[in-house]
Amino acid sequence: MDEKDLKIIEILMKDGRKSYTDIARELGTSESSIRKRVKKLEEEGVIKGYTAIIDPSKIGYNVVALTGFDTEPDKFLSVAHELCKFEEVKKVFTSTGDHMIMAEIWAKNGKEFSDLIFNKIGKIDGIKKICPAIILEQIK
């Protein structure tokens, strides 16, 4: 892990589909050098994967919410695990602060979101409180 690896990571965070050849040109080195470094970074788990950044509203998901969950202490991990099973739950974090678990949840509209929160996710055993913060706009 050196300066060049960090540069590669920076470039791939900006454009995850940039070709090794392009990165090599940008950093003034060879394509195979870049490819081997990227492969190593992937194997080491530094690069965990690649993803397309989607505008949820453009595919019909008009409600995206950062949702905090408070749980009974001993049910904490099982709640987190259950949350992951929902297709609408895109990300799950454990955290300090106001809530033990934070999740990013996508829903088509307010009705579907409340149905999801009250009738499905809310039914998970061990959840004490749900605190949704609906994202209005992603600025950065």
Next chain:
Amino acid sequence: MDEKDLKIIEILMKDGRKSYTDIARELGTSESSIRKRVKKLEEEGVIKGYTAIIDPSKIGYNVVALTGFDTEPDKFLSVAHELCKFEEVKKVFTSTGDHMIMAEIWAKNGKEFSDLIFNKIGKIDGIKKICPAIILEQIK
């Protein structure tokens, strides 16, 4: 925007570097069809870009925090805008719920994080309250 577009999006969210040829094979169609659909999705802003998913701790960022900001109502937008200028601030959202602004902030350690919060970001005009929730683990 049809079923096939949604499938393409799903595939590219799982692996943002998958080749058009591979996607075509998976969906039983031709490479050029995929290519033209992806290009259109990009032009329409459905696909906003691609990114490598990095494990922050593996590149020395041991503190990642979802941080809520309360602002004076009229300074709301300028605060959001100022936040975006910090390299350590990776994402900025406006939201309903407890806080008007939510940001994902990366720091190398607790010391750097508190320095950032108290001495730099905290100095932005219009901020009334900062509520950091440090992410312990990303499960999904």
Next chain:
DNA sequence: TTTGAAAATTGGCCTAA
């Protein structure tokens, strides 16, 4: 790092709906 073969990308052109 270099090299060469295999694979993917790209642009143009054609057909069909």
Next chain:
DNA sequence: TTAGGCCAATTTTCAAA
């Protein structure tokens, strides 16, 4: 007119030396 298919030139990927 638009989406899909086909082909040929170029570029990229990938493994072996």
